[in-house]
Amino acid sequence: HRKVSMAAIVLYPVMGMGHLISMVELSKLILTHHPLFTVNILLPTAPYATGSTAQYISAVSTTNPSIIFHHLPPVSLPQDPASYPCVEALLFDLTRLNNPNVHTAIQSISQTSTVHALILDFFCAAALHVAAELYVPAYFFFTSSASGLALFFHFPTIDRSTNKNFKDLETTVNLPCLPPIPLSHMPEPILEKDTAEYAGFIDCSVGLSKSTGIIVNTFNSLEPKAVKDLADGVCYPDGPTPPVFCIGPLIATNHQIGNESDDKVLESECLTWLDKQPSQSVVFLCFGSLGLLSKAQLREIAIGLERSGQRFLWVVRNPPPEDKRQRFLTQPDPDLNSLLPDGFLDRTKERGLVVKRWAPQVAVLNHEAVGGFVTHCGWNSVLESICAGVPMVAWPLYAEQKLNKALLVEELKLALAMNESKTGFVSATEVEKRVKELMESEEGNSLRERVTAKRNEAMKAMGKGGSSRVALAKLVEQWK
């Protein structure tokens, strides 16, 4: 027998830059508390070109030598990637097919180290089997809210309560910790029952209870009710709710999406422009890494912004591609002149900046000139806005964002709701009204005060003796 000496943690993100960044940030956090661990990140090979992560990975490896990346060999998918109805369906297949690769990778890491934990993305629940086979404790890293986690714990019970598709139901989910959520506001892939992605979400939700613990990127005082319900185990009647560790807010500061020099240029363009604007005068509009709006919707936003008279920094992307095969690929830069109303850029050039595709969001939100954020309510964006003390207008687009909106607008009162039509369209009048309300009204000021208070609570949670620090210490203690 070889002498096993090193202590290792293995993290398994699902494919996709956002998930990878979250896992890397968690790795860094673990290492600050446990510098002697080696942290191994398993990287599934994307089945097609989804924009390269190579540059990001090499930057992380250089600055953090204790983080080791393991590229899993490619798998062959049962169908053409373009024929998957949604990205989640593809992720579930990819994860299932990667199980033998995950097994081999953990075995090989075990040659030189004791693997104390396998930390899975929510979408990687299929790998629970591998952890069980190898006697490695499995944890989840849930990268959305504790309220979202409570809802997924509750999902198998909701599923049993009706034979109908959620999209056809008027009823609401009533969990003690959440404002009532219409079932039709559940994430899109679970709106219809008889699909592979619906079954995949059920498996992942049931999988949560089979783990040793769940790490959540939130802090106790942001979602006290959800944290309590999870601790009391009331969301999942079928079995135990494992201990939940709220270790956030964890915020990635440097994303490097493409070419590093392009990022630098972008960063300086946005920040130099903001330097010239008065304090808290600019509204920032950005819709996550995947939010795409139709040309008609982009024009409506432009008209609303122009009429509002507010200063703005707006990240614009191309509308969703018509060719479904293009969906998962990195999109080219938009042609702003053809997408936006005639003369818009010229007429607003004194008080607005439109950037193509991507802005350094964390730096932008933390700039003194930014006073409001129109967001798609992705959880990272929400935390980043709170940590920067910036109030929001909530405009959810996909995934669990409608739930995040309910939490922000109804429960926490940190955001105004952007009202949309039944088809999800937002008028120029609504954009104008909401942006003005955020930036100029009493209500906007109250939101700003509440967000500032939450920012202070977040800093306290992460500081010495704070709840998130204590939770992390407890977690890491389990791996000794």
Ligand code: UDP
């Ligand atoms: N982001 C950014 N610039 C952009 C768009 C997004 O820096 O132009 C970052 C943002 O700061 C956040 C992440 O990408 O950290 C998006 O994560 P979120 O959970 O908000 O939404 P998702 O993209 O997962 O829907």
